[in-house]
Amino acid sequence: MLALFLREIRLGVRAGSGALTGVLFFLAVVAVIPFGVGPDLNLLARIGPAILWIGALLASLLGLDRLFQADREDGSLDLLLMADSRHMLALTVFTKCVAHWTIGVLPLVLVAPMLGLFMNVPPLGLAAATLTLLAGTPAITFIGAVGAALTVVLPRGGLLVSVLILPLTIPVLIFGVAASRGAVADTDLFLPPFLILTALTLFFAVIGPVAAALALKGAAD
Template sequence: MKALFLRDVRLGIAGGGATVAVVFFLAVIATIPFGIGPDLNLLSRIGPAILWIGALLSALLTLDRLFQADRDDGTLDLLILGPTPLPLTVLAKCAAHWVASGLPLVLAAPVLGLFLALSPTAIGAVMATLLVGTPAITLIGAVGAAVAVALPRGGLLVSVLVLPLAIPVLIFGVSATYGAVNEPDPFLPPFLILIALTLFFAVLGPVAAAAALKASGE
């Protein structure tokens, strides 16, 4: 699993997954001020939600790569038939994908928050919620990527399958961020729910994705 994790991280970085996600994230955030005008108060008020939506869309952009390359070169068949339980293999691939594509979004959030006139507290809250919330998006996306891996043009299908399931992550991520900067909105309850969602999908996602991969290989 360690070798698979390191291999997928190297391939993810070399393949430009992090660059594509961050550039798309930047494009989404940079165009918002042009659309709503130069009102800094409005930008700072809706900024956390914009950052979360941009991060969600950027994460969806790279999910179709999770299993597709392994499917094309035959590695996926070896992973399915290998001695390591397939859910653990999927979990390792999800962790590598998040490090290569999701973690750069978290690190880019403070810089992009400056475009939206966010306060340091809001930027810190966005980073914290993205750090614990974006893994859930990857884990949910693993199920969609596993379902679509055998289809000729499954990239769009992955986004269609994953987006509705990722909405609760978006809701609690934004709620926790607003709770950190707006009184009397609470920060801790939605933040803990966000952590719970990530832990829940860390258990359910690999199992469901492994079942979908086995079904696609039969």
């Protein structure tokens, strides 16, 4: 698993453009919001955590269709399907998801505090939004692995992946935004939604790779 993780990291670093595209898209979403809602700084501060979450969610969807596509094109996916049992294949999918999150989504979390300054979000809100993104965005990747596995046989399944998994990410978005807003309003309101957000990530970390492994097996058959 470690060798696979390092391989995925190296391939992601060589590709490079995926993370940059996500960050630029994230920046574009956040930058245009003040032009749409006007110069009301209080309003921007209130909706800032939600905008950060929406931008990060949409940016996280961009590269999910490539999670298994490259392996299918070079034939390595067939080798994985032949060599691994169902449980080992789920671990393989889990490792690929972690590597994809590290390369493609973690940069979004790191730039979120800087982008939050555009929204006049207070420092406590920036810290809470960053922490919730760090805890919640892995769930989006694990959910996305299922959609990527279902559409791996399609040559251009990027939009279909987003359509399939977007409804499943709504609970993650709700509790991420609730925790971020709760930290600004009252620190006692931060912990309950944050714990639920963390539980969702752990739940999808188990269910997502297993479901994706079954979908890959079905696509191979």
